[in-house]
Amino acid sequence: MLKLAGAVLLIFAGILAGYMESHKLSVRVEKLEKFLRFLTSAKTEIRYSSMPVESIVQRYGEGLSFLADCAKRNSGGQGWPSAWNESVASRAAGEGFSKKDLDLLYRFGGGFGATDTEGQLSHISLYLGLTAEALKSAKEEREKKSRLYQMLGTFAGIASALLLC
Numbered sequence: 001m002l003k004l005a006g007a008v009l010l011i012f013a014g015i016l017a018g019y020m021e022s023h024k025l026s027v028r029v030e031k032l033e034k035f036l037r038f039l040t041s042a043k044t045e046i047r048y049s050s051m052p053v054e055s056i057v058q059r060y061g062e063g064l065s066f067l068a069d070c071a072k073r074n075s076g077g078q079g080w081p082s083a084w085n086e087s088v089a090s091r092a093a094g095e096g097f098s099k100k101d102l103d104l105l106y107r108f109g110g111g112f113g114a115t116d117t118e119g120q121l122s123h124i125s126l127y128l129g130l131t132a133e134a135l136k137s138a139k140e141e142r143e144k145k146s147r148l149y150q151m152l153g154t155f156a157g158i159a160s161a162l163l164l165c
Contacts, residue, residue: 007161014160018153025142025149027096032135034063035105039131043124046117053113053120054080066091066105084109101134 041060045051051059054074061067066087073083088105097105108127115123 003165007164010160010164011154011157014153014155014157015150016153017156018150021149021153022146024096025138025146028098028101029135029138029142031064031096032101032131032138036128036131036135038064038067039124039128042112043121043128046120046124050117064092065095070109080113081110084112098138104130104134 038060042053042056045056045059054071057067058071058075061071069091070083070087073087074080078086085106088102088109092102092105104127108123111123113120
């Protein structure tokens with residue numbers, strides 16, 4: 001009886017592990033979509049109101065914790081580049097972004113707010129395209145690997161249970 005309970009728990013653990021890995025892929029897609037919306041809003045604000053980047057991040061950074069953290073650090077007196085980099089390092093890494101995505105975020109923050117209005121619009125346009133490519137890649141990866149992770153987790157749990165019995 002105890003063996004059977006252990007086998008069932010192993011199967012459920014495998015299934016859960018597979019679904020967790022699959023969920024990570026979906027979270028990455030969701031976060032990239034939110035960052036893309038932020039970039040679109042930032043571009044509109046800069047184009048039509050010439051709003052400073054700190055205000056843009058405060059206003060539109062609610063969907064991503066690293067943007068809210070950056071705005072908080074910046075309003076607390078920390079300089080823009082260091083606030084951005086520290087926020088990306090401390091918050092974005094835990095939000096489901098991949099290493100490539102984090103590199104994209106670091107590079108974006110390094111140039112955001114560093115030039116005039118036209119330069120900012122060009123900078124944001126560049127990163128809109130790069131983020132859209134990253135989003136497309138993330139969606140393709142989710143499509144290809146999500147079901148695979150679920151099946152691998154299930155089969156690993158079943159195999160472990162069979163080895164136990």
